[in-house]
Amino acid sequence: MLFRRSDVPLKGDASGRYLPWLAAVMVYLASLALVCALTMNRAITHWQEGLSGSLTIQIPHDADAAGAAGAPERLERVVALLMATPGVREAEVLEPAEIERLLRPWLGGAAGLDDLPVPQLVSVSFDPAAAPDVDKLAREVAGVAPGAVIDTHRAWLGKVRDLARSVQWVAVLVVALIGACAIAIVAFATRMGLSVHGNVIQLLHLIGARDSYVAGQFQAHALTFVLRGGIAGLVLAVGTVFLIGQGLRGSDVMLLPELTLQPLDWSALLLLPVFVALVAMLTARVTVMRTLGRMP
């Protein structure tokens, strides 16, 4: 009881009133950025896993009648070749009806597919561990069906991954900037506290306090106030993520994985306010020790 209260009355200061709010806002923003970065990570793995064991073969529509007549045989030759290729698990010919279903949103209901030069598509899935040599396969396929093209989705995946990575870097940058802001704010608040309570600090020195004792008071203040605000900010951020997750579930966004966090992500998120509070504490200490150390 006797020794619990802080000697430097920082609680009543402006810094005592604003620090928790600033911490709440900063942790809120940093949490959202962190969730964004973590979700992107998951999305990338999700897409990679989904596409790594598959490729698509396109056999272009042949304009002249003779070619058109040979189309079914060509398709059979390609499927036979694929089945003979080691590592291939399945080769599925997309039925014209299925292709029509996929294309309808772009073409409008009225168009008849028969009039259009729609390529024939074969969706191939293979064992990712024993993936066939795509270049060799392409040459062989072209041998039995001239003009056929193999699409490994790699180009598409690469682009999406680049985009996801840049979003991720921006998120990390945002977290870093927020961290820098937190340091600047706490350093400023600490310096203000030192000057506002200059007489108290002088008295503490005169009765034998070391600089580290004075620093301890500022540290405790920064730690508790920033932690309090940070926890509030985290709670708000989790609420926001939950709401966004609910919103996405209703819509049909196929590309994004579900906005659910893994246990590891959760612990990173929960540690964020603690981390920010520790940074604040360290900042307060360094600021006090430096400022007092410069005194005669």
Added chain:
Amino acid sequence: MPSSPAPQVKAIGKDLVRFEDVALRYGAGPVVLGGVTFHLAPGSFHFLGGASGAGKSSLLSMIYLARRPSSGRIELFGRDVASLTRLDAAMMRRKIGVVFQDFRLLDHLTALENVALPLKVSGQRDEKVRRHVAELLAWVGLAEHLESYPPTLSGGQKQRVAIARAVVGRPSLLIADEPTGNVDDRMAVRLLYLFEELNKLGTTIVIATHNESLVARFNHPIVRLADGGVRVERAQTGAQTRPSKGSAA
């Protein structure tokens, strides 16, 4: 074993406080103190006299390490204060109790917490000290005000809290700047007895005061400031024992 050749030199070497030709001025202002030389032996009891504005508080502030002299040399506990690091100074201040002329109590702490502060600062956080602190406050007549905050206390009550805070850590050196300025004569005498008790236990004491009747009543030497210089007088005879070493320019 050869006997000590110059016991007097040795005795001087043991002085607790040594001022050698110390001068002080605030910034570019006039010289407040000049050519101040005096020595205080451990266990001694001195009054510090001089007119208002003579520089008593300024001189004491150099002893409790709040201020460095503009020139000259000060030794405390056998160490040149110019050579002290911040940490050394903090450790040395723990051996010095100070009653400030303006008390300097912390308004947001109770009387009890204020008095316990020097113990807390030096790392004694045992809740048992509460009893010791409470007893000390009772001794200075504040048993009813343990939980009072300084702004609610009278001048004399604040002064007694300040005195309790100065002595709570059993300092080797006690410096009191007008410690009886706000209390009646009876309390003043009582507080002086407290200082004498501490002195008997070995604490070196320096008390700045205007109160000549108190000085006359207690038989202790006087360090008197006049014209920026200093003179040490025996209380009983008023005789000058040490000549002034100079005066302000």
